[in-house]
Amino acid sequence: MAFSGVSVIKFAYILGMLMAIANAEDIFLEWHVAIDTSIRPVFADQPVITINGMFPGPLINCSTDDMIHVNVFNKMDEPLLFTWNGIQQRLNSWQDGVSGTNCPIQPGTNWTYVFQTKDQIGSFFYFPSINFQKAGGGFGPIRINNRIAINVPFPKPEAEFDLLIGDWYQESYKEIRSKMKKMQWAYFSPPDWMLMNGKVSLMNPNTTEHESFTVTKGKTYRFRISNVGTAWSFNFRIQNHRMVLVETEGSYTNKIKLDSLDVHVGQSYSVLVTADKNPADYYIVASPKLSHADANSSIYGVAVLHYDNSTTPPIGIPPKGLDPFNLQLSIDQAKDIRWNLTTGAARPNPQGTFNVTNVTLSQTFILQGSSARIDRAPLYTVNNVSYLTPETPLKLADQFANGSGVYELDKFPVNASNIDAIRGVFVATGIHRGWIEIVLKNELEVIDSWHLDGFGFYTVGYGIGDWNPQLSSRYNLYDPVVRSTVQVYPRAWTSVYAYLDNPGMWNLRSQLLKNWHLGQELYVRVYDADPNPNKERPPPENLLLCGNFEPPPAPPTPSAPSPPTPSAPSPKDPSKGSATSQQVAW
Ligand SMILES: *[C@@H]1O[C@H](CO)[C@@H](O)[C@H](O)[C@H]1NC(C)=O
Ligand SMILES: *[C@@H]1O[C@H](CO)[C@@H](O)[C@H](O)[C@H]1NC(C)=O
Ligand SMILES: *[C@@H]1O[C@H](CO)[C@@H](O)[C@H](O)[C@H]1NC(C)=O
Ligand SMILES: *[C@@H]1O[C@H](CO)[C@@H](O)[C@H](O)[C@H]1NC(C)=O
Numbered sequence: 001m002a003f004s005g006v007s008v009i010k011f012a013y014i015l016g017m018l019m020a021i022a023n024a025e026d027i028f029l030e031w032h033v034a035i036d037t038s039i040r041p042v043f044a045d046q047p048v049i050t051i052n053g054m055f056p057g058p059l060i061n062c063s064t065d066d067m068i069h070v071n072v073f074n075k076m077d078e079p080l081l082f083t084w085n086g087i088q089q090r091l092n093s094w095q096d097g098v099s100g101t102n103c104p105i106q107p108g109t110n111w112t113y114v115f116q117t118k119d120q121i122g123s124f125f126y127f128p129s130i131n132f133q134k135a136g137g138g139f140g141p142i143r144i145n146n147r148i149a150i151n152v153p154f155p156k157p158e159a160e161f162d163l164l165i166g167d168w169y170q171e172s173y174k175e176i177r178s179k180m181k182k183m184q185w186a187y188f189s190p191p192d193w194m195l196m197n198g199k200v201s202l203m204n205p206n207t208t209e210h211e212s213f214t215v216t217k218g219k220t221y222r223f224r225i226s227n228v229g230t231a232w233s234f235n236f237r238i239q240n241h242r243m244v245l246v247e248t249e250g251s252y253t254n255k256i257k258l259d260s261l262d263v264h265v266g267q268s269y270s271v272l273v274t275a276d277k278n279p280a281d282y283y284i285v286a287s288p289k290l291s292h293a294d295a296n297s298s299i300y301g302v303a304v305l306h307y308d309n310s311t312t313p314p315i316g317i318p319p320k321g322l323d324p325f326n327l328q329l330s331i332d333q334a335k336d337i338r339w340n341l342t343t344g345a346a347r348p349n350p351q352g353t354f355n356v357t358n359v360t361l362s363q364t365f366i367l368q369g370s371s372a373r374i375d376r377a378p379l380y381t382v383n384n385v386s387y388l389t390p391e392t393p394l395k396l397a398d399q400f401a402n403g404s405g406v407y408e409l410d411k412f413p414v415n416a417s418n419i420d421a422i423r424g425v426f427v428a429t430g431i432h433r434g435w436i437e438i439v440l441k442n443e444l445e446v447i448d449s450w451h452l453d454g455f456g457f458y459t460v461g462y463g464i465g466d467w468n469p470q471l472s473s474r475y476n477l478y479d480p481v482v483r484s485t486v487q488v489y490p491r492a493w494t495s496v497y498a499y500l501d502n503p504g505m506w507n508l509r510s511q512l513l514k515n516w517h518l519g520q521e522l523y524v525r526v527y528d529a530d531p532n533p534n535k536e537r538p539p540p541e542n543l544l545l546c547g548n549f550e551p552p553p554a555p556p557t558p559s560a561p562s563p564p565t566p567s568a569p570s571p572k573d574p575s576k577g578s579a580t581s582q583q584v585a586w
């Protein structure tokens with residue numbers, strides 16, 4: 001979250017900074033990422049991506065401003081990158097871990113991410129960002145706790161539970177990836193299971209282990225729920241229990257009581273649940289939106305809320321939530337999720353001190369998500385452009401060659417559809433320290449979900465049908481919630497505002513995995529001409545090089561292999577891209 005120059009607030013800000021710096025910690029993690037075929041989450045032999053043997057991966061439990069060091073050992077048989085969904089990587093898109101910012105970590109090698117959870121609190125998750133690997137696992141929860149000095153707008157819960165819910169394919173993610181060349185798979189054939197923390201539904205007669213959370217009567221718990229899936233939005237609820245929504249992706253919301261909550265792909269929420277019913281077991285349900293599936297279906301996630309003295313299984317049938325086809329109800333709920341303006345978040349000053357009530361927009365992007373066949377290949381597009389992933393990360397091209405040979409800035413329209421469907425490296429200028437409005441339109445039949453790296457955005461408007469500028473008079477500019485992932489309903493639009501104070505190369509993508517994999521993304525380049533290193537960070541010392549900047553191969557060594565000689569990168573013929581990358585001392 002950025003900060004305006006109001007001086008009274010600045011004082012609180014500096015005070016907050018001092019408090020924060022005083023006790024920020026370094027957290028060192030070592031992750032061994034491997035394929036495990038023995039987990040069989042849906043009773044089939046299939047590769048599952050594990051971290052230190054775990055599926056889902058381990059929790060990153062940290063606090064505001066901590067430095068996280070994650071040494072990733074790639075023990076899989078293909079290149080790997082992790083991205084940190086919702087972590088803003090302030091001034092440091094070098095650690096964002098998407099194809100436009102980082103060279104992949106090659107099999108048999110390791111690479112250490114180092115990033116700060118600067119000025120953030122809340123619930124997030126990480127996942128592998130390339131090669132369709134998210135459909136194979138590799139995801140896990142991130143909690144950024146408040147600094148001790150900062151008040152949290154609700155009493156400390158008895159315990160916290162991370163609940164990662166997501167759809168899953170019956171087949172290997174590699175199999176599905178290779179099938180993306182076929183229309184049937186690219187455009188239809190959604191995943192057929194819903195997993196809760198990697199486990200199938202309690203209702204499945206074959207299940208031996210379902211997910212269960214043990215609570216004590218009278219206590220209140222915080223559930224941090226994320227949709228880590230690839231395609232399905234779901235409705236979440238707990239039998240006989242109401243939930244109090246308190247947080248989404250790093251923002252405290254006005255507390256609202258809910259019987260059920262829609263969670264779209266890539267989103268995270270915190271809800272408080274008080275165990276105030278008779279000690280028994282109760283169903284926890286995640287059911288797909290826009291689906292007729294019943295509670296016995298494999299695409300219905302069912303787990304258990306277990307009171308510690310209960311001896312009875314859940315009674316009756318899993319409760320029904322919002323009508324899965326009534327999208328107006330879902331929109332109404334989304335509009336009810338508001339920012340709590342008076343509470344502090346990462347800092348003591350109120351969240352609402354920096355707000356959109358009276359901003360002047362510098363730019364408006366109107367981005368339409370759609371699909372197109374190009375040269376017979378089924379693809380997804382933004383404004384009729386399907387993103388073509390270059391061998392060379394955009395960020396490296398910027399650093400060493402001002403982008404040349406890799407992409408052409410502002411080549412494609414950001415406020416209208418290209419006349420023809422084409423493939424291209426879509427990079428648009430975002431004006432540094434300007435306010436941008438991004439109108440996201442969805443031509444598809446499914447609920448889309450968009451994410452912007454590097455920023456939180458203000459979700460100012462939702463509407464059905466086509467968007468036009470007059471509709472902005474109906475926006476909520478008073479207390480829109482700030483988050484990083486927002487849903488866009490079929491044949492509808494969503495509008496967000498963001499303040500582009502974080503220079504870097506930032507991915508703007510559909511969170512739906514097929515759509516992303518097949519081109520529904522672009523990058524927003526926010527450039528700060530000031531070379532002061534206190535602005536954007538220089539590349540890390542362990543920067544990986546690849547594509548056009550791949551270092552020349554080391555001369556063959558007949559004896560024991562020696563590490564590559566450090567050398568300055570030299571530009572190479574861009575046509576000779578290759579998928580390898582090597583570490584070079586900076
Ligand atoms: C997470 O960190 C907080 C603050 O250090 C600590 O109180 C809590 O017990 C930790 N939780 C887990 C699950 O490690
Ligand atoms: C790889 O891991 C070793 C420790 O095992 C560490 O010293 C080294 O810095 C790591 N390499 C990178 C590029 O992070
Ligand atoms: C349970 O497993 C059996 C044998 O593998 C299979 O035939 C059946 O379809 C499974 N049932 C469900 C509901 O998945
Ligand atoms: C907003 O936050 C304040 C300060 O923490 C809290 O007292 C208040 O209950 C919250 N308001 C709502 C509607 O949740």
Ligand SMILES: *[C@@H]1O[C@H](CO)[C@@H](O)[C@H](O)[C@H]1NC(C)=O
Nearest residue numbers: 203205294295296297317318
């Ligand atoms: C689910 O299956 C059980 C047992 O087979 C059956 O009693 C129940 O009616 C089914 N529920 C639904 C919603 O179909």
Ligand SMILES: *[C@@H]1O[C@H](CO)[C@@H](O)[C@H](O)[C@H]1NC(C)=O
Nearest residue numbers: 216217218279307308309310
């Ligand atoms: C639950 O059982 C434990 C002992 O097993 C007992 O100490 C506790 O009071 C019981 N709690 C309730 C709410 O009945």
Ligand SMILES: *[C@@H]1O[C@H](CO)[C@@H](O)[C@H](O)[C@H]1NC(C)=O
Nearest residue numbers: 004341352353354355357478
């Ligand atoms: C929004 O910010 C302005 C300062 O830019 C401040 O005067 C106003 O009170 C804030 N609005 C809210 C609702 O906090």
Ligand SMILES: *[C@@H]1O[C@H](CO)[C@@H](O)[C@H](O)[C@H]1NC(C)=O
Nearest residue numbers: 004355356357358359360361
């Ligand atoms: C809002 O903007 C207008 C024009 O840009 C300005 O005249 C007015 O003072 C602003 N109001 C606040 C509360 O900042």
Ligand SMILES: *[C@@H]1O[C@H](CO)[C@@H](O)[C@H](O)[C@H]1NC(C)=O
Nearest residue numbers: 401402403404407408409410
């Ligand atoms: C770098 O590229 C930008 C945008 O394409 C251009 O405006 C600028 O002049 C270039 N700078 C240099 C040093 O070539």
Ligand SMILES: *[C@@H]1O[C@H](CO)[C@@H](O)[C@H](O)[C@H]1NC(C)=O
Nearest residue numbers: 364366413414415416417469
């Ligand atoms: C798109 O932007 C161009 C240049 O700024 C402008 O002339 C045009 O009217 C805009 N089109 C739409 C649909 O907003």
Ligand SMILES: *[C@@H]1O[C@H](CO)[C@@H](O)[C@H](O)[C@H]1NC(C)=O
Nearest residue numbers: 372384417418419420421422
């Ligand atoms: C996208 O491109 C196709 C041709 O490739 C064209 O028929 C279609 O009209 C374009 N869509 C828009 C919205 O311009």
